[in-house]
Amino acid sequence: MATVFMKWLESRPLDYDRGIRLLTLGRLELLQAQIVDRLIRDGMRVLEIGCGTGRLAIAMAEKGAQVTAIDISPTMLTEAERRVNQFELEERINLKLMDASLIGDRFEAGYFDLVVSSLVFSEMTPQMRILVLQECLRLLVPDGKLAIIDETLPDNHATRLIFGAIRLPLRLLTWLLTRTTTHHLRDFASMLSNAGFSEEIVISRLGGSLQLVIASPADGAGIYILPATVLGRLRHRTTLRTLLLDLWATFLRILPPYPKVTPGLYVVGQPDMDSPVLVTGNFELTVRRLVREIDNRIDAWVLVVDSAGINVWCAAGGGFFTAEKVIGALRVSGLEGIVRHRALILPQLCANGVDGWRIQQEIDWDVHWGPVRAEDIPEYVVSGRVKTDAMRWAKFPLKDRLEMVTVTLGFYGLLILLPVAVFWRNMLWPVLVSLVGLSYFYAVVLPWLPGRDGLAKSFSLTLISLAGLLVYIVIWDSLPGQYIFNWVLGLTALSVFTAAELQGMSPLMRGEQANWGWEAVIGAVLGLIYWLIPYTLGWR
Amino acid sequence: MLPKKATMRSLLMEHWELARTLRRLQIHFDSDRCRGVWQCYEVCPIGNWTPDYDRMVAIFRNGKQCIACGACVLQCPEKAIELRIPDG
Ligand code: SF4
Numbered sequence: 001m002a003t004v005f006m007k008w009l010e011s012r013p014l015d016y017d018r019g020i021r022l023l024t025l026g027r028l029e030l031l032q033a034q035i036v037d038r039l040i041r042d043g044m045r046v047l048e049i050g051c052g053t054g055r056l057a058i059a060m061a062e063k064g065a066q067v068t069a070i071d072i073s074p075t076m077l078t079e080a081e082r083r084v085n086q087f088e089l090e091e092r093i094n095l096k097l098m099d100a101s102l103i104g105d106r107f108e109a110g111y112f113d114l115v116v117s118s119l120v121f122s123e124m125t126p127q128m129r130i131l132v133l134q135e136c137l138r139l140l141v142p143d144g145k146l147a148i149i150d151e152t153l154p155d156n157h158a159t160r161l162i163f164g165a166i167r168l169p170l171r172l173l174t175w176l177l178t179r180t181t182t183h184h185l186r187d188f189a190s191m192l193s194n195a196g197f198s199e200e201i202v203i204s205r206l207g208g209s210l211q212l213v214i215a216s217p218a219d220g221a222g223i224y225i226l227p228a229t230v231l232g233r234l235r236h237r238t239t240l241r242t243l244l245l246d247l248w249a250t251f252l253r254i255l256p257p258y259p260k261v262t263p264g265l266y267v268v269g270q271p272d273m274d275s276p277v278l279v280t281g282n283f284e285l286t287v288r289r290l291v292r293e294i295d296n297r298i299d300a301w302v303l304v305v306d307s308a309g310i311n312v313w314c315a316a317g318g319g320f321f322t323a324e325k326v327i328g329a330l331r332v333s334g335l336e337g338i339v340r341h342r343a344l345i346l347p348q349l350c351a352n353g354v355d356g357w358r359i360q361q362e363i364d365w366d367v368h369w370g371p372v373r374a375e376d377i378p379e380y381v382v383s384g385r386v387k388t389d390a391m392r393w394a395k396f397p398l399k400d401r402l403e404m405v406t407v408t409l410g411f412y413g414l415l416i417l418l419p420v421a422v423f424w425r426n427m428l429w430p431v432l433v434s435l436v437g438l439s440y441f442y443a444v445v446l447p448w449l450p451g452r453d454g455l456a457k458s459f460s461l462t463l464i465s466l467a468g469l470l471v472y473i474v475i476w477d478s479l480p481g482q483y484i485f486n487w488v489l490g491l492t493a494l495s496v497f498t499a500a501e502l503q504g505m506s507p508l509m510r511g512e513q514a515n516w517g518w519e520a521v522i523g524a525v526l527g528l529i530y531w532l533i534p535y536t537l538g539w540r
Numbered sequence: 541m542l543p544k545k546a547t548m549r550s551l552l553m554e555h556w557e558l559a560r561t562l563r564r565l566q567i568h569f570d571s572d573r574c575r576g577v578w579q580c581y582e583v584c585p586i587g588n589w590t591p592d593y594d595r596m597v598a599i600f601r602n603g604k605q606c607i608a609c610g611a612c613v614l615q616c617p618e619k620a621i622e623l624r625i626p627d628g
Binding site for chain 1: 563579581582583584585586587609610611614615617
């Protein structure tokens with residue numbers, strides 16, 4: 001259900017803006033204004049990398065610049081487009097969905113007078129940074145300029161400490177309010193000089209933790225060819241760390257921060273230039289499960305794409321795992337210079353978000369949709385990419401259902417039981433037992449309950465639990481009226497909640513995210529009534 | 541800085557609309573456009589599509605099971621598949 005949170009993050013560009021403003025205490029806007037004041041001249045061509053909601057692009061265009069603004073997030077671009085239309089700047093601003101690593105392919109060399117970017121480089125892997133800076137160098141006219149705003153770690157230890165102390169609560173607050181966070185760059189200056197730029201102006205804010213750097217191409221900076229870089233070998237191993245991660249994943253997977261793997265190219269076994277290329281997202285658990293299934297069975301290149309640390313199905317559905325990202329990761333990895341073939345194997349379950357034809361058209365690699373489950377990959381690869389029907393159909397077997405119920409119980413159980421434990425001690429055990437019982441019961445009977453989504457299935461679950469209550473009353477114990485009333489409400493609330501839990505945990509139910517919100521609301525309201533009624537009626 | 545009440549409500553409404561739409565979406569398949577690329581068969585996690593090797597088209601079945609994930613819609617090079625809300 002991580003997607004619920006993550007989707008909100010991306011689907012709320014306004015929240016993002018708000019979050020960034022809060023996190024940088026408004027200083028980002030001041031630095032952006034500096035760019036506009038100092039560098040923008042009428043008619044100049046500007047490339048903005050990562051335009052977000054388009055605020056800087058609009059400011060630059062209003063001062064007469066011709067802006068090309070790219071971003072990797074479709075939702076951000078939609079918001080940017082809305083604003084550009086609102087300001088009637090369509091003529092001046094050209095918005096494009098693009099991964100930053102592709103700017104070299106898409107634009108002419110020596111076309112831009114200025115390249116700007118705020119809070120983007122800190123989000124990239126080091127490899128990608130070098131690649132993008134190199135491309136900037138190529139795209140700029142000889143006396144062009146590069147202006148980057150980013151978060152940095154202050155050099156001075158004392159400042160760093162203060163910085164950390166101030167930032168921690170601010171980060172937490174910002175995350176809670178807007179689910180937005182940022183990272184910082186370690187070595188801004190050397191990053192630029194390595195890529196062939198020389199710094200001209202540095203403006204620092206917030207004790208040096210937010211910097212605007214204006215740089216220009218250094219004399220004699222040549223084009224440097226990015227070497228193919230393998231980040232490491234992935235092995236299937238059980239260590240204390242993996243055990244702890246598994247423990248966490250079993251009970252609290254839903255909560256951020258989601259453990260991630262650094263995106264990039266890895267090897268499994270001893271791949272050569274004919275070995276298959278497997279693409280996957282960078283959720284730690286996803287990568288580890290893939291490796292567990294293929295290590296010692298096949299040799300392969302594994303291209304880990306930045307899916308924001310979310311599993312591929314949810315990431316693709318939420319717009320975090322896209323064709324652009326795959327193309328970008330492939331470009332940065334240098335794989336094109338390593339392998340002899342041009343075949344990518346993508347997980348089938350990202351086909352709802354990764355446009356395979358786009359990859360083919362843009363970079364001429366063939367996309368093959370691999371099996372749904374990682375355990376089928378060795379067979380699929382060895383057989384020469386023959387996918388049986390059993391490999392292509394998603395299933396949600398009992399084992400997975402039980403696992404998923406355990407995952408959700410960890411978090412939602414706490415959510416429900418904490419208030420109960422605080423306000424209503426004596427009900428803790430009955431609620432705990434009904435919640436756990438209902439959840440596992442639901443997991444077992446799920447396939448036989450009518451309805452295509454959790455909301456529909458929750459109705460039958462409610463009926464069954466109420467029937468159970470009736471049986472209990474008739475056979476064992478005739479409860480007093482108000483108790484029965486209470487139990488009916490309570491069980492209904494718990495049933496709706498339980499059915500909501502498994503939504504989004506399998507690719508077999510419809511409208512997972514959307515329904516989830518409503519189930520949570522219904523469950524919470526019923527729960528509240530359940531809890532309040534005895535007081536209002538003076539039963540307690 | 542916090543979302544105001546009105547926006548909270550509009551968020552919920554938006555959510556509700558999304559849920560409603562998702563529940564009503566149905567696959568609309570224009571088989572005249574299909575030329576048997578069968579990407580739909582490759583990607584559908586439910587197994588709703590099967591290739592017809594004689595006529596070189598795809599066959600859609602089991603509409604009820606469709607989870608409206610949109611994979612087949614996105615991967616069809618001929619744009620023969622759509623997810624639509626049926627009229628009326
Ligand atoms: S939308 Fe998804 S589930 Fe429905 S037919 Fe297409 S691929 Fe299959």
